[in-house]
Amino acid sequence: MDTVERLAGGSYPFDVGWRKVMMWWFIVTDGLLFAGFLASYGYARILAFHWPQQSGVFSLKYIAAMTFVLITSSATMASAVQYAKDGKRSDALKYVLLTAVGGFVFLGMQAYEWSHLIREGASLMKNPWGDASFGSYFFLLTGFHGTHVLTGVIVLTTTAVRLGNGRTRPEGVEMAGLYWHFVDLVWVFIFTLFYLV
Amino acid sequence: MRGYWATWSVLLVFTVVMLWADSASLPRMAFVVFMLAAMLTKASIIGANFMHLTSERVPLITTVVVGLLVTGAILYVLIVPDAARIHEMAARYGPR
Numbered sequence: 001m002d003t004v005e006r007l008a009g010g011s012y013p014f015d016v017g018w019r020k021v022m023m024w025w026f027i028v029t030d031g032l033l034f035a036g037f038l039a040s041y042g043y044a045r046i047l048a049f050h051w052p053q054q055s056g057v058f059s060l061k062y063i064a065a066m067t068f069v070l071i072t073s074s075a076t077m078a079s080a081v082q083y084a085k086d087g088k089r090s091d092a093l094k095y096v097l098l099t100a101v102g103g104f105v106f107l108g109m110q111a112y113e114w115s116h117l118i119r120e121g122a123s124l125m126k127n128p129w130g131d132a133s134f135g136s137y138f139f140l141l142t143g144f145h146g147t148h149v150l151t152g153v154i155v156l157t158t159t160a161v162r163l164g165n166g167r168t169r170p171e172g173v174e175m176a177g178l179y180w181h182f183v184d185l186v187w188v189f190i191f192t193l194f195y196l197v
Numbered sequence: 198m199r200g201y202w203a204t205w206s207v208l209l210v211f212t213v214v215m216l217w218a219d220s221a222s223l224p225r226m227a228f229v230v231f232m233l234a235a236m237l238t239k240a241s242i243i244g245a246n247f248m249h250l251t252s253e254r255v256p257l258i259t260t261v262v263v264g265l266l267v268t269g270a271i272l273y274v275l276i277v278p279d280a281a282r283i284h285e286m287a288a289r290y291g292p293r
Contacts, residue, residue, distance in 0.1 A: 035269035
């Protein structure tokens with residue numbers, strides 16, 4: 001028995017449409033990009049002699065609220081995908097829009113957090129709390145993630161418009177959903193590794 | 198639909214427990230291990246329930262999970278000893 005048969009894949013090892021396969025490939029490669037950033041952050045963190053205490057820099061309650069917004073938007077997105085599969089287009093549209101609103105709120109909160117830290121003297125090159133790379137990694141990680149959230153909001157808004165016009169099939173909503181959950185998944189790692197540990 | 202909101206509740210509970218652990222005075226190693234375990238559990242829950250990975254075929258699940266976790270772990274494990282070495286050198290030869 002060869003490997004493909006043993007994994008029950010047969011002639012169609014993934015047994016999903018090409019869009020979904022491509023979306024998963026994108027998620028894996030983009031995930032590896034984040035893994036590279038996080039590994040590099042781990043290196044800098046161990047290397048640093050004076051890494052700032054996060055609770056002294058951030059309001060963890062505020063970051064927890066940002067996490068809450070993102071987790072909630074993931075739940076609304078999952079509901080939108082299910083409604084789209086069930087053929088309930090107006091409900092799917094409502095939940096896609098709710099998810100986009102969640103994304104907007106998250107971006108607003110992140111913009112506030114950035115402006116607050118910049119006012120306190122943080123930049124890519126220096127910060128008042130400790131090792132210089134703290135600021136670099138903060139802006140790099142949260143900025144790259146925020147760019148993904150912004151892209152997600154654009155994708156969700158486009159999906160909502162197309163859904164409203166009846167031009168998006170359930171698979172389209174599912175693809176937008178996969179991307180949005182990936183954004184949430186990455187935040188789980190950033191929240192834990194950068195803000196808590 | 199209720200399943201998604203149950204997942205949302207579990208993720209929320211995990212987040213609250215992680216915040217509690219951050220404010221509790223746990224030993225550093227126990228704290229880090231707990232946080233990493235909670236983080237991977239949360240990520241698995243999102244992948245399994247929200248991204249429906251559990252309903253996909255084994256080859257797709259294997260490609261995604263092994264591709265991300267193993268490669269990520271290798272990236273980290275390969276470079277971390279070098280960072281730790283700097284501290285050994287600082288202890289031996291004095292600060293930078």
